[in-house]
Amino acid sequence: MKEIRIKTTREYSVLVGHGAVAELPQRLPALTSARRLLIVTDDNVAPLHLPALEQQLTGYELHHLVLPHGEEHKNLDTIVDILTCLKSCGFDRNDLVIALGGGVVGDMAAFAASIYMRGISFINIPTTLLAQVDSSVGGKTGVDFGGAKNIVGSFHQPLLVICDTAYLSTLPPAVFADGCAEVIKYAFIDDAELLELIDRGIAANIEAVVSRCVENKGRIVAGDEADRGQRALLNLGHTVGHAVEALSDYQISHGSAVAIGLHVITAAAEQAGLCEAGVQQRLAATLSANNLPLACPYGAEALLERIRSDKKVSGDGISVILPQKMCSSRIEKMSFDQLLTLLKGVLA
Ligand SMILES: NC(=O)c1ccc[n+]([C@@H]2O[C@H](COP(=O)([O-])OP(=O)(O)OC[C@H]3O[C@@H](n4cnc5c(N)ncnc54)[C@H](O)[C@@H]3O)[C@@H](O)[C@H]2O)c1
Ligand SMILES: [Zn+2]
Structure with missing residues:
Protein backbone atom coordinates (compact mmCIF):
# COMPACT_ATOMS: atom_id res chain seq x y z
CA MET A 1 0.00 0.00 0.00
CA LEU A 171 -16.61 -2.05 -12.71
CA PRO A 172 -18.36 -2.47 -16.08
CA PRO A 173 -15.66 -2.30 -18.83
CA ALA A 174 -17.05 0.96 -20.27
CA VAL A 175 -16.82 2.67 -16.85
CA PHE A 176 -13.24 1.42 -16.46
CA ALA A 177 -12.41 2.81 -19.93
CA ASP A 178 -13.83 6.21 -18.89
CA GLY A 179 -11.25 6.39 -16.12
CA CYS A 180 -8.50 5.40 -18.56
CA ALA A 181 -9.15 8.62 -20.50
CA GLU A 182 -8.23 10.66 -17.39
CA VAL A 183 -5.14 8.50 -16.78
CA ILE A 184 -3.99 9.13 -20.36
CA LYS A 185 -4.69 12.84 -19.84
CA TYR A 186 -2.16 13.01 -16.98
CA ALA A 187 0.51 11.37 -19.14
CA PHE A 188 0.05 13.92 -21.93
CA ILE A 189 -0.05 16.86 -19.50
CA ASP A 190 3.48 16.16 -18.31
CA ASP A 191 4.27 12.57 -17.28
CA ALA A 192 6.34 10.48 -19.69
CA GLU A 193 6.92 7.76 -17.10
CA LEU A 194 3.17 7.35 -16.69
CA LEU A 195 2.88 6.90 -20.45
CA GLU A 196 5.35 4.00 -20.25
CA LEU A 197 3.29 2.47 -17.48
CA ILE A 198 0.12 2.86 -19.58
CA ASP A 199 1.86 1.10 -22.46
CA ARG A 200 2.54 -1.84 -20.18
CA GLY A 201 -1.21 -1.97 -19.37
CA ILE A 202 -3.34 0.14 -17.04
CA ALA A 203 -5.18 -2.81 -15.48
CA ALA A 204 -1.98 -4.84 -15.10
CA ASN A 205 -0.27 -1.97 -13.28
CA ILE A 206 -3.28 -0.51 -11.56
CA GLU A 207 -1.74 0.37 -8.19
CA ALA A 208 1.22 2.13 -9.77
CA VAL A 209 -1.06 3.93 -12.25
CA VAL A 210 -3.51 5.18 -9.60
CA SER A 211 -0.65 6.29 -7.32
CA ARG A 212 1.07 8.17 -10.09
CA CYS A 213 -2.14 9.99 -11.10
CA VAL A 214 -2.94 10.89 -7.49
CA GLU A 215 0.60 12.27 -7.09
CA ASN A 216 0.16 14.33 -10.25
CA LYS A 217 -3.24 15.68 -9.26
CA GLY A 218 -2.03 16.36 -5.71
CA ARG A 219 0.96 18.31 -6.95
CA ILE A 220 -1.11 20.41 -9.34
CA VAL A 221 -3.97 21.18 -6.91
CA ALA A 222 -1.66 21.91 -3.97
CA GLY A 223 -0.03 24.59 -6.10
CA ASP A 224 -3.39 26.11 -7.03
CA GLU A 225 -6.05 25.14 -4.53
CA ALA A 226 -8.59 27.77 -5.60
CA ASP A 227 -8.32 26.91 -9.31
CA ARG A 228 -6.98 30.22 -10.60
CA GLY A 229 -3.88 29.15 -12.52
CA GLN A 230 -1.94 25.93 -13.12
CA ARG A 231 -4.88 23.75 -12.14
CA ALA A 232 -6.28 24.52 -15.58
CA LEU A 233 -3.75 22.02 -16.96
CA LEU A 234 -6.06 19.30 -15.65
CA ASN A 235 -8.52 20.46 -18.30
CA LEU A 236 -6.42 19.01 -21.13
CA GLY A 237 -8.95 17.49 -23.54
CA HIS A 238 -11.83 18.89 -21.48
CA THR A 239 -12.65 22.13 -23.34
CA VAL A 240 -13.68 20.17 -26.42
CA GLY A 241 -14.63 17.13 -24.28
CA HIS A 242 -17.25 19.00 -22.24
CA ALA A 243 -18.73 20.41 -25.44
CA VAL A 244 -18.95 16.92 -26.98
CA GLU A 245 -20.57 15.57 -23.81
CA ALA A 246 -23.15 18.37 -23.73
CA LEU A 247 -23.91 18.30 -27.48
CA SER A 248 -24.63 14.56 -27.19
CA ASP A 249 -27.06 15.36 -24.39
CA TYR A 250 -24.78 13.32 -22.14
CA GLN A 251 -25.25 10.19 -24.25
CA ILE A 252 -21.49 10.19 -24.83
CA SER A 253 -19.87 9.42 -21.47
CA HIS A 254 -17.42 11.83 -19.86
CA GLY A 255 -14.42 9.56 -20.45
CA SER A 256 -15.29 8.99 -24.13
CA ALA A 257 -15.83 12.73 -24.59
CA VAL A 258 -12.47 13.48 -22.97
CA ALA A 259 -10.79 10.94 -25.27
CA ILE A 260 -12.34 12.69 -28.29
CA GLY A 261 -11.36 16.08 -26.83
CA LEU A 262 -7.76 14.97 -26.28
CA HIS A 263 -7.57 13.69 -29.83
CA VAL A 264 -9.12 16.81 -31.40
CA ILE A 265 -7.01 19.36 -29.51
CA THR A 266 -3.79 17.43 -30.10
CA ALA A 267 -4.49 16.97 -33.81
CA ALA A 268 -5.42 20.65 -34.09
CA ALA A 269 -2.29 21.83 -32.25
CA GLU A 270 -0.11 19.62 -34.42
CA GLN A 271 -1.83 20.75 -37.60
CA ALA A 272 -1.28 24.41 -36.64
CA GLY A 273 2.40 23.80 -35.93
CA LEU A 274 1.92 24.46 -32.19
CA CYS A 275 2.83 20.91 -31.21
CA GLU A 276 5.71 18.66 -32.22
CA ALA A 277 4.88 16.11 -34.93
CA GLY A 278 4.11 12.59 -33.76
CA VAL A 279 2.28 13.39 -30.50
CA GLN A 280 -1.14 12.98 -32.04
CA GLN A 281 -0.30 9.55 -33.49
CA ARG A 282 1.07 8.35 -30.16
CA LEU A 283 -2.01 9.65 -28.34
CA ALA A 284 -4.40 8.04 -30.83
CA ALA A 285 -2.69 4.66 -30.44
CA THR A 286 -2.85 4.92 -26.64
CA LEU A 287 -6.54 5.88 -26.61
CA SER A 288 -7.46 3.09 -29.04
CA ALA A 289 -5.49 0.50 -27.06
CA ASN A 290 -7.63 1.44 -24.05
CA ASN A 291 -10.98 1.06 -25.83
CA LEU A 292 -11.59 4.79 -26.18
CA PRO A 293 -13.05 6.57 -29.23
CA LEU A 294 -11.30 9.22 -31.34
CA ALA A 295 -13.81 10.41 -33.93
CA CYS A 296 -15.61 13.66 -33.14
CA PRO A 297 -19.25 13.59 -34.28
CA TYR A 298 -19.52 17.42 -34.22
CA GLY A 299 -18.10 20.19 -36.39
CA ALA A 300 -15.92 23.11 -35.29
CA GLU A 301 -18.77 25.68 -35.30
CA ALA A 302 -21.08 23.55 -33.14
CA LEU A 303 -18.27 22.85 -30.68
CA LEU A 304 -17.33 26.50 -30.43
CA GLU A 305 -20.89 27.62 -29.83
CA ARG A 306 -21.15 25.20 -26.95
CA ILE A 307 -17.74 26.15 -25.53
CA ARG A 308 -18.80 29.82 -25.53
CA SER A 309 -21.78 29.03 -23.30
CA ASP A 310 -19.62 27.15 -20.76
CA LYS A 311 -19.46 28.55 -17.22
CA LYS A 312 -15.65 28.65 -17.14
CA VAL A 313 -15.50 31.03 -20.06
CA SER A 314 -15.04 34.69 -19.20
CA GLY A 315 -14.96 37.69 -21.53
CA ASP A 316 -14.20 36.96 -25.15
CA GLY A 317 -11.26 34.66 -24.59
CA ILE A 318 -10.59 31.24 -23.19
CA SER A 319 -7.69 29.30 -21.69
CA VAL A 320 -7.03 26.29 -23.86
CA ILE A 321 -4.63 23.53 -22.83
CA LEU A 322 -2.39 22.67 -25.76
CA PRO A 323 -0.02 19.73 -26.05
CA GLN A 324 3.32 21.11 -27.22
CA LYS A 325 5.63 18.08 -27.11
CA MET A 326 5.35 14.44 -26.11
CA CYS A 327 4.06 14.47 -22.52
CA SER A 328 4.19 18.24 -22.21
CA SER A 329 1.28 20.68 -22.37
CA ARG A 330 0.79 24.36 -21.69
CA ILE A 331 -2.02 26.82 -20.96
CA GLU A 332 -2.68 29.20 -23.83
CA LYS A 333 -5.07 32.13 -23.66
CA MET A 334 -6.82 32.58 -27.01
CA SER A 335 -9.80 34.33 -28.53
CA PHE A 336 -12.83 32.35 -29.68
CA ASP A 337 -11.91 33.17 -33.26
CA GLN A 338 -8.44 31.73 -32.78
CA LEU A 339 -9.90 28.58 -31.22
CA LEU A 340 -12.38 28.26 -34.09
CA THR A 341 -9.57 28.53 -36.64
CA LEU A 342 -7.57 25.94 -34.73
CA LEU A 343 -10.48 23.49 -34.63
CA LYS A 344 -11.31 24.09 -38.29
CA GLY A 345 -7.85 22.79 -39.12
CA VAL A 346 -9.00 19.27 -38.26
CA LEU A 347 -12.80 19.35 -38.19
CA ALA A 348 -15.38 20.31 -40.78
N1 LIG B 1 -14.72 16.84 -7.95
C1 LIG B 1 -13.93 16.78 -8.99
O1 LIG B 1 -12.84 17.35 -9.01
C2 LIG B 1 -14.34 15.97 -10.18
C3 LIG B 1 -13.41 15.66 -11.18
C4 LIG B 1 -13.81 14.85 -12.23
C5 LIG B 1 -15.12 14.38 -12.28
N2 LIG B 1 -16.01 14.72 -11.31
C6 LIG B 1 -17.39 14.22 -11.33
O2 LIG B 1 -17.36 12.81 -11.24
C7 LIG B 1 -18.56 12.30 -11.82
C8 LIG B 1 -18.22 11.09 -12.65
O3 LIG B 1 -17.70 10.10 -11.81
P1 LIG B 1 -17.72 8.55 -12.23
O4 LIG B 1 -17.20 8.40 -13.59
O5 LIG B 1 -17.09 7.81 -11.11
O6 LIG B 1 -19.29 8.26 -12.35
P2 LIG B 1 -20.36 7.57 -11.40
O7 LIG B 1 -20.19 7.96 -9.98
O8 LIG B 1 -21.68 7.83 -12.03
O9 LIG B 1 -20.03 6.02 -11.55
C9 LIG B 1 -20.18 5.38 -12.79
C10 LIG B 1 -21.06 4.13 -12.64
O10 LIG B 1 -20.31 3.09 -12.01
C11 LIG B 1 -21.07 2.54 -10.91
N3 LIG B 1 -20.06 2.07 -9.97
C12 LIG B 1 -19.26 2.81 -9.16
N4 LIG B 1 -18.35 2.03 -8.55
C13 LIG B 1 -18.60 0.77 -8.94
C14 LIG B 1 -17.95 -0.49 -8.67
N5 LIG B 1 -16.87 -0.57 -7.89
N6 LIG B 1 -18.46 -1.59 -9.26
C15 LIG B 1 -19.54 -1.50 -10.10
N7 LIG B 1 -20.16 -0.35 -10.42
C16 LIG B 1 -19.68 0.76 -9.85
C17 LIG B 1 -21.94 3.69 -10.46
O11 LIG B 1 -23.07 3.23 -9.77
C18 LIG B 1 -22.31 4.34 -11.78
O12 LIG B 1 -23.38 3.66 -12.38
C19 LIG B 1 -19.17 13.43 -12.63
O13 LIG B 1 -20.34 13.88 -11.97
C20 LIG B 1 -18.11 14.51 -12.62
O14 LIG B 1 -18.64 15.81 -12.63
C21 LIG B 1 -15.64 15.49 -10.27
ZN1 LIG C 1 -12.60 14.65 -16.58
Missing part, protein backbone atom coordinates in the same frame (compact mmCIF):
# COMPACT_ATOMS: atom_id res chain seq x y z
CA LYS A 2 1.14 3.50 -0.78
CA GLU A 3 0.41 6.67 1.22
CA ILE A 4 0.47 9.97 -0.65
CA ARG A 5 0.26 13.30 1.21
CA ILE A 6 -1.79 16.02 -0.47
CA LYS A 7 -0.38 19.35 0.65
CA THR A 8 -3.44 21.59 0.50
CA THR A 9 -4.26 24.09 3.29
CA ARG A 10 -5.29 21.14 5.43
CA GLU A 11 -3.02 18.23 4.50
CA TYR A 12 -4.46 14.77 4.10
CA SER A 13 -3.42 11.30 3.00
CA VAL A 14 -4.52 9.25 0.03
CA LEU A 15 -4.00 5.53 0.58
CA VAL A 16 -3.65 3.50 -2.61
CA GLY A 17 -3.58 -0.27 -2.79
CA HIS A 18 -5.43 -3.54 -3.19
CA GLY A 19 -7.37 -3.99 0.05
CA ALA A 20 -6.36 -0.54 1.36
CA VAL A 21 -9.82 -0.01 2.87
CA ALA A 22 -8.87 -2.41 5.67
CA GLU A 23 -6.76 0.47 7.02
CA LEU A 24 -9.81 2.61 7.78
CA PRO A 25 -10.69 1.38 11.30
CA GLN A 26 -7.20 1.94 12.69
CA ARG A 27 -6.86 5.34 10.98
CA LEU A 28 -10.16 6.77 12.22
CA PRO A 29 -9.37 7.48 15.91
CA ALA A 30 -6.43 9.73 15.01
CA LEU A 31 -8.50 11.67 12.46
CA THR A 32 -11.84 12.21 14.14
CA SER A 33 -13.73 12.07 17.39
CA ALA A 34 -16.95 11.22 15.53
CA ARG A 35 -19.46 8.95 17.20
CA ARG A 36 -21.83 8.79 14.24
CA LEU A 37 -20.84 7.82 10.70
CA LEU A 38 -23.00 8.18 7.59
CA ILE A 39 -21.91 6.12 4.59
CA VAL A 40 -23.35 7.59 1.38
CA THR A 41 -23.32 5.20 -1.57
CA ASP A 42 -25.43 4.28 -4.61
CA ASP A 43 -27.62 1.33 -5.55
CA ASN A 44 -24.97 -0.24 -7.80
CA VAL A 45 -22.19 -0.08 -5.24
CA ALA A 46 -24.21 -0.89 -2.11
CA PRO A 47 -24.93 -4.57 -2.84
CA LEU A 48 -21.34 -5.17 -3.96
CA HIS A 49 -19.30 -3.34 -1.33
CA LEU A 50 -21.35 -1.77 1.48
CA PRO A 51 -21.71 -4.82 3.80
CA ALA A 52 -17.95 -5.45 3.92
CA LEU A 53 -17.25 -1.81 4.78
CA GLU A 54 -19.93 -1.70 7.47
CA GLN A 55 -18.60 -4.87 9.08
CA GLN A 56 -15.25 -3.19 9.65
CA LEU A 57 -16.65 -0.13 11.39
CA THR A 58 -17.47 -1.36 14.86
CA GLY A 59 -17.82 0.95 17.85
CA TYR A 60 -19.66 3.71 15.97
CA GLU A 61 -23.30 4.59 15.50
CA LEU A 62 -23.44 3.59 11.85
CA HIS A 63 -25.91 4.87 9.25
CA HIS A 64 -26.06 4.49 5.50
CA LEU A 65 -27.90 6.19 2.66
CA VAL A 66 -28.20 4.45 -0.70
CA LEU A 67 -28.79 6.93 -3.53
CA PRO A 68 -30.08 6.06 -6.98
CA HIS A 69 -27.03 5.86 -9.28
CA GLY A 70 -26.32 8.18 -12.18
CA GLU A 71 -25.50 11.77 -13.08
CA GLU A 72 -29.22 12.58 -13.45
CA HIS A 73 -29.52 12.36 -9.66
CA LYS A 74 -26.59 14.70 -9.06
CA ASN A 75 -28.79 17.60 -8.01
CA LEU A 76 -29.97 19.66 -5.05
CA ASP A 77 -32.89 17.31 -4.34
CA THR A 78 -30.41 14.57 -3.52
CA ILE A 79 -28.40 16.97 -1.36
CA VAL A 80 -31.60 17.66 0.59
CA ASP A 81 -32.00 13.88 1.04
CA ILE A 82 -28.48 13.61 2.49
CA LEU A 83 -29.00 16.63 4.78
CA THR A 84 -32.36 15.25 5.92
CA CYS A 85 -30.68 11.98 6.80
CA LEU A 86 -27.92 13.75 8.77
CA LYS A 87 -30.42 15.89 10.68
CA SER A 88 -32.88 13.11 11.46
CA CYS A 89 -30.07 10.83 12.67
CA GLY A 90 -28.91 13.58 15.04
CA PHE A 91 -25.50 14.19 13.44
CA ASP A 92 -23.49 16.95 15.10
CA ARG A 93 -20.46 18.90 14.06
CA ASN A 94 -17.99 16.23 15.23
CA ASP A 95 -19.60 13.46 13.18
CA LEU A 96 -18.44 12.12 9.85
CA VAL A 97 -19.68 11.49 6.31
CA ILE A 98 -18.06 8.71 4.27
CA ALA A 99 -18.58 8.46 0.50
CA LEU A 100 -18.41 4.96 -1.01
CA GLY A 101 -18.88 5.24 -4.76
CA GLY A 102 -17.90 6.95 -7.98
CA GLY A 103 -17.48 10.66 -8.63
CA VAL A 104 -21.22 11.34 -8.46
CA VAL A 105 -21.55 9.96 -4.93
CA GLY A 106 -18.25 11.55 -3.86
CA ASP A 107 -19.10 15.03 -5.14
CA MET A 108 -22.53 14.99 -3.49
CA ALA A 109 -21.53 13.46 -0.14
CA ALA A 110 -18.69 15.98 0.09
CA PHE A 111 -20.96 18.91 -0.79
CA ALA A 112 -23.55 17.89 1.81
CA ALA A 113 -20.76 17.48 4.41
CA SER A 114 -19.42 20.91 3.50
CA ILE A 115 -22.69 22.72 4.26
CA TYR A 116 -24.22 20.68 7.10
CA MET A 117 -23.57 22.75 10.25
CA ARG A 118 -21.22 24.88 8.10
CA GLY A 119 -19.03 21.88 7.41
CA ILE A 120 -18.46 18.48 8.98
CA SER A 121 -15.69 15.98 8.29
CA PHE A 122 -15.65 13.84 5.19
CA ILE A 123 -13.77 10.72 4.05
CA ASN A 124 -13.82 9.57 0.45
CA ILE A 125 -13.62 5.93 -0.62
CA PRO A 126 -13.79 6.16 -4.43
CA THR A 127 -14.85 3.01 -6.25
CA THR A 128 -14.42 3.97 -9.94
CA LEU A 129 -11.12 4.50 -11.73
CA LEU A 130 -12.15 8.08 -12.59
CA ALA A 131 -12.95 8.88 -8.97
CA GLN A 132 -9.69 7.30 -7.74
CA VAL A 133 -7.44 9.16 -10.18
CA ASP A 134 -9.34 12.41 -10.42
CA SER A 135 -12.47 13.49 -8.55
CA SER A 136 -11.54 12.24 -5.06
CA VAL A 137 -8.48 14.50 -4.84
CA GLY A 138 -8.61 18.29 -4.88
CA GLY A 139 -11.58 19.18 -2.70
CA LYS A 140 -14.07 20.23 -5.38
CA THR A 141 -17.62 19.25 -4.47
CA GLY A 142 -20.96 20.01 -6.06
CA VAL A 143 -24.02 19.21 -8.08
CA ASP A 144 -25.50 20.02 -11.47
CA PHE A 145 -28.05 22.83 -11.57
CA GLY A 146 -30.17 24.55 -14.21
CA GLY A 147 -28.74 22.33 -16.94
CA ALA A 148 -25.11 23.18 -16.09
CA LYS A 149 -22.69 20.62 -14.68
CA ASN A 150 -21.16 21.18 -11.23
CA ILE A 151 -22.32 24.79 -11.15
CA VAL A 152 -23.32 24.75 -7.48
CA GLY A 153 -20.74 23.54 -5.00
CA SER A 154 -17.90 24.27 -2.63
CA PHE A 155 -14.31 23.45 -1.79
CA HIS A 156 -14.12 20.94 1.06
CA GLN A 157 -10.99 18.85 1.57
CA PRO A 158 -11.44 15.31 2.90
CA LEU A 159 -9.81 13.96 6.08
CA LEU A 160 -8.65 10.92 4.16
CA VAL A 161 -9.07 9.27 0.75
CA ILE A 162 -8.79 5.51 0.29
CA CYS A 163 -8.27 4.28 -3.28
CA ASP A 164 -8.76 0.55 -2.83
CA THR A 165 -8.03 -0.91 -6.27
CA ALA A 166 -9.93 -4.10 -5.38
CA TYR A 167 -13.17 -2.14 -5.94
CA LEU A 168 -12.27 -1.65 -9.60
CA SER A 169 -12.68 -5.37 -10.37
CA THR A 170 -16.49 -5.02 -10.32
